[in-house]
């Protein structure tokens with residue numbers, strides 16, 4: 001944890017004996033963009049003196065002060081309460097100490113509930129320490145397309161989380177066919193964000209609606225384009241991130257006109273790299289060349305263990321997000337701050353043009369230089385730059401490890417990275433990484 005992102009506030013309150021049996025509140029100010037809060041408190045609970053009895057024994061120390069804890073958000077809602085039982089609590093959008101809600105830490109005046117359950121004759125001083133960690137951009141990885149036994153998968157959400165944890169993933173999206181999920185039913189974990197989703201599955205195409213629990217009013221059935229559009233428009237209005245899944249997968253191609261429905265990203269990489277994914281990348285390249293800005297992501301479409309080459313995290317979507325919360329992860333995907341690699345161990349890429357990262361737009365008249373760093377390469381990997389006019393090999397890795405390169409953008413348009421690898425002897429190199437572009441506008 002980087003210290004520059006951490007702010008510590010100290011608060012103190014003296015409670016007189018007369019206040020015993022009442023609740024006090026202690027305000028503090030929550031700044032913007034806080035990722036997590038940890039609050040600890042201390043007071044003298046026990047009388048320090050032990051009393052000697054005439055027969056030479058001592059009575060146990062008496063608890064003379066008991067102070068309860070709770071927290072109220074700026075809108076007046078109760079975030080949680082823990083009696084006197086917990087001396088430290090943590091809250092974020094991903095995790096909260098039991099007794100408290102996971103929630104966005106909205107800026108404004110928060111109130112600590114100070115419950116004066118028992119207060120000694122002389123009163124008691126209570127000291128609070130509040131640690132606030134500011135959101136900042138980091139790289140997180142996950143899988144945006146997995147099924148549970150609620151549709152045709154075989155694992156529970158909990159089992160998938162355990163698997164994701166072993167793979168080192170930071171987030172997974174649960175995308176069962178035409179099944180709404182309540183995120184209240186997800187087990188809570190400090191280390192994994194579980195994104196509620198649905199794979200809206202129609203005989204003419206599949207789409208992911210991510211991040212909202214009820215993207216449309218059920219049922220899912222729709223027999224006309226107009227009825228299908230109603231579902232998409234509703235998902236869009238309710239704030240879902242909409243992805244077009246495996247557009248060329250044999251048997252479940254996406255047959256609706258992409259110009260007639262709202263969507264945010266193309267799932268150009270579904271499961272193992274193969275012809276249908278290469279076609280999807282080709283479609284995306286055409287759209288980019290036509291001047292569209294479209295984000296991409298990947299998903300394993302993992303259902304169970306007995307399907308060859310399909311495993312969770314194959315592919316892995318990597319996002320530059322402000323926190324691991326589902327909201328920040330989805331915002332990063334929407335913005336194209338992402339790349340896809342074939343497995344949770346990479347490879348990895350970072351590409352910048354000045355301050356701009358993947359998915360951003362820059363003014364080409366002011367910024368033409370790209371800086372590219374790749375890692376977890378294997379000897380022989382080929383790194384190529386793909387633009388609206390060329391596909392240029394920048395490097396064939398001479399050894400395993402990292403590389404750093406630069407590239408000058410000669411015209412407005414876009415620039416994106418692909419890394420290709422020989423995965424099986426005798427078979428041409430296939431992509432093991434695809435990045436979103438940086439866009440260059442005139």
Ligand SMILES: [Zn+2]
Nearest residue numbers: 199206245252
């Ligand atoms: Zn599907």
Ligand SMILES: [Zn+2]
Nearest residue numbers: 145147199301
């Ligand atoms: Zn699926």
